Amino acid sequence: MKQYLIYFAQAYTNFRLPELESLAVLHSIKVDLSHHSELTPFLIVELENDEQAKKLVERAMLTRGIYELWGSTGNDSVSQLHENIQSQSFFEERIRIYEQNSFKFEFIGFKGSREKKEMVDIIESFQYTAFKGPVRMKNPDQVFTVLEEYTVQGQNSTDKPDRMWFGRQISLTDRTTGVLDEYDLRRRKYIGTTSFDAELALVSCNIGGVDKGKIMCDPFTGTGSFLVAAAHYGGIAFGSDIDVRALKGKGQRTIQANFKQYGTSLYLGDIFTMDFTHNCFRKDFVIDSIICDPPYGIREGLKVCGVKDAAKAEGKENVIINGEKAFLRKDFVQPKKPYELSALLDDLLQFASERLPVGGRVAFWTPTADDDFIPTQIPQHEQLELLYNLEQNFHKWSRRLLVYVKRDASYKGVTKNATVGDNFRERYFQSFN
Numbered sequence: 373m374k375q376y377l378i379y380f381a382q383a384y385t386n387f388r389l390p391e392l393e394s395l396a397v398l399h400s401i402k403v404d405l406s407h408h409s410e411l412t413p414f415l416i417v418e419l420e421n422d423e424q425a426k427k428l429v430e431r432a433m434l435t436r437g438i439y440e441l442w443g444s445t446g447n448d449s450v451s452q453l454h455e456n457i458q459s460q461s462f463f464e465e466r467i468r469i470y471e472q473n474s475f476k477f478e479f480i481g482f483k484g485s486r487e488k489k490e491m492v493d494i495i496e497s498f499q500y501t502a503f504k505g506p507v508r509m510k511n512p513d514q515v516f517t518v519l520e521e522y523t524v525q526g527q528n529s530t531d532k533p534d535r536m537w538f539g540r541q542i543s544l545t546d547r548t549t550g551v552l553d554e555y556d557l558r559r560r561k562y563i564g565t566t567s568f569d570a571e572l573a574l575v576s577c578n579i580g581g582v583d584k585g586k587i588m589c590d591p592f593t594g595t596g597s598f599l600v601a602a603a604h605y606g607g608i609a610f611g612s613d614i615d616v617r618a619l620k621g622k623g624q625r626t627i628q629a630n631f632k633q634y635g636t637s638l639y640l641g642d643i644f645t646m647d648f649t650h651n652c653f654r655k656d657f658v659i660d661s662i663i664c665d666p667p668y669g670i671r672e673g674l675k676v677c678g679v680k681d682a683a684k685a686e687g688k689e690n691v692i693i694n695g696e697k698a699f700l701r702k703d704f705v706q707p708k709k710p711y712e713l714s715a716l717l718d719d720l721l722q723f724a725s726e727r728l729p730v731g732g733r734v735a736f737w738t739p740t741a742d743d744d745f746i747p748t749q750i751p752q753h754e755q756l757e758l759l760y761n762l763e764q765n766f767h768k769w770s771r772r773l774l775v776y777v778k779r780d781a782s783y784k785g786v787t788k789n790a791t792v793g794d795n796f797r798e799r800y801f802q803s804f805n
Contacts, residue, residue, distance in 0.1 A: 373418040375441040376425050377539050379480065379519065381434050381547055385410035387575055388434040390760045390775070394579045394733075399427045413482055414521060414537065416441060426543040431605060433547050433574045439517055439539030442466070448532035450494055457538055458500070470540070473505045473513035478541075484522025484529035494518060515541035546574075554634070555604070561633050562625040564618060568597035568665050568737075572764070572773075574604065576663050579760065579775055580735035582607040586660035587641070591648035591723070594618045596627035598663045603631060603639035607661065612644040612651065614675065614708070619643055647677040647706075649719050659727040662734040666716055674716060675708035713738070714751070714790040721753040721776070728778040733759075735775040740792055741804050742768055750774060751790030757783060768804040 380388050389408045396403050401424055408415050413436075419425050422440065429438045443457030457463060477495045479486065486494075498516075505513065517540070520533035555570040557563050576598065582588050584606030590598040593611030595618055602609045611627070613619050621627060631637045646652055667674055679685035685707065691698040698704055717738060724734035734756070740749070742765070750761060756776040763770045772792075779785070 373420060376417055376419055376542065377439045377441045377519065377537050378415045378417060378429065379436045379439070380413040380415065381436050382413055382482075384434055384572070384575065384764070387572075387579070387762055387773075390762060391432055391434050391575055391578050392428065394581060394775075395428060395432060398581055398583060399424075401428055403428065412521060414519065414535075416444075422542050429545050430543050431578065432545050433552070433571055433578065435545050436548055437544040438542045439519070439537070440542055441537060441539045444535070444537045446535055448534070448536070450497060450536075453536050453538060454497065454500070466540075467501055467503075470514050471502065471504050473503075474508040475503055475505055475514040475516060476507060476509050476512045478515055478517045480517060480519045481533070482519075482521045483524050484520070484533060486520075517541055551604070555600070560600075561629045562595055562621050562627060564595040566594045566618075566665075566667070568594075570597070570601070573597045573601035576735050576737075576773060577601045577605055577607070577661075579733075579762075579773070580661045580663040581731075581733040582661045582663065587658065588661045588663060589659045589727075590664045591651075591662070591720070592664045592666050593627070593643060594665075595621075596630055596643075598665070599627065599640065599643075600630050600634065600636070602661070602663065603636035604634065606639060608641045609639055610641040610643070610659070612646045612648055614645070614647045614677070616645040619645055648723060650677050651723075653727070657727070658729050658732075660729060660732050662720075662724050662728065662732075663736070664720075665737040666713070666720065668713060668739050674711040674713060676711040676716075677706050678709040679707050680709040714792065717751045717790040717792070721751055721756055724776065725753050725755040725778065730778055730780045732778050733775060734778075735773060737771050737773055738792055739769060739771050742770055743804065745770070745792070749790065749792035751792070752786055752788040754785040754787045755779060755783065757785060 389405055392405055403417050403419060405415070405417065419428065425438045429435045443453055443460060445452040445456055479491050519537045519539065521535045522529045522533050552571055555574070557567055557570055582602045582605050586607055587610065588602040588607035589610045591612050593599060593613045596611060599609035599611045619627065627643060628640065631640045644652060689699060693701060720736060728734065747761065750758065752758065755778055757779050758774065758776050760773065760775040762773040
């Protein structure tokens with residue numbers, strides 16, 4: 373086993389660990405991430421080799437990179453860092469491996485940085501490594517990096533770092549290659565009022581286990597935010613929505629146009645106008661991941677296919693128009709009835725239990741009021757284990773990413789109806805007072 377240093381992004385810090393844990397499961401990588409802290413972007417882990425390290429982080433949205441760790445010090449002493457590096461049993465072997473490679477040095481500072489002259493002096497102090505390859509600032513074979521963590525006192529950073537690490541760059545992540553700019557909603561051809569933040573959509577797909585060539589479904593597609601994110605990772609995206617207007621788009625602004633924009637049209641399976649509780653999927657159609665943001669009912673009350681007053685609707689299934697039963701015509705508009713968010717979430721978990729394979733995940737967002745939320749409000753299903761309850765906090769309310777995994781017959785869970793989201797719409801418009 374070798375030591376590596378993970379460098380996280382300081383964004384959505386409570387989502388960082390679940391994302392990496394989920395990617396480790398996806399790639400069957402055993403790694404101890406238990407020492408992760410939201411207070412620091414650095415984490416030392418042990419992995420088998422560089423290939424495993426690259427797989428672990430390369431598609432992570434909340435990680436910046438991973439480095440083969442050569443040495444460290446718990447203070448600002450560059451000389452102690454050099455002593456630690458040279459004391460390692462692997463030091464001479466690694467020098468032999470990379471001594472002919474082209475290379476460059478970089479500095480990464482968290483909450484602080486050094487003057488350029490000081491950086492140059494530190495780089496020159498690595499002369500004992502005796503690398504013989506050429507220095508190449510663009511596309512070198514190896515990038516050797518000094519990573520430092522500073523403390524902020526008042527409004528300013530301290531002059532010297534608290535901790536230093538030295539390592540060889542193994543892999544940078546999607547985050548550093550401009551993916552977030554590429555998928556920014558401001559650049560997307562088709563969006564709407566319910567389009568989901570691009571960064572969190574990609575993170576949701578990572579935690580939800582979307583994988584190349586695997587089926588992903590969003591039963592509340594809207595403008596297709598999660599479908600687009602899933603396709604980025606090679607997932608075969610299927611979507612549905614009860615509202616045909618969002619699915620159709622307008623003119624050239626469509627979900628299909630978004631896939632074309634990103635060059636992922638081959639990953640769009642299909643889109644259906646349907647109520648997922650009355651879906652058109654065949655019984656043996658397996659969905660590997662379900663990722664969605666169910667409607668909260670804020671802009672308008674939630675609806676589901678059906679009739680509010682069954683007595684008044686009795687016999688309407690027999691209405692004939694031009695010799696054809698009305699409900700079989702292409703222009704038939706299905707009647708809808710009110711639907712509670714808690715009932716929707718219960719139905720979603722049941723849908724997931726029927727469609728997911730063992731090990732498949734369902735990840736969905738749901739709102740909660742900060743002043744009355746308790747974990748027991750979260751729905752449970754006897755076949756699904758709750759893995760994560762991740763909070764994104766707003767003023768007076770939050771939305772939570774709930775992530776479940778389907779277990780085999782040996783798992784003995786409990787089915788419990790949801791109460792999360794009850795009366796959320798009313799409280800939202802009352803400013804939660």
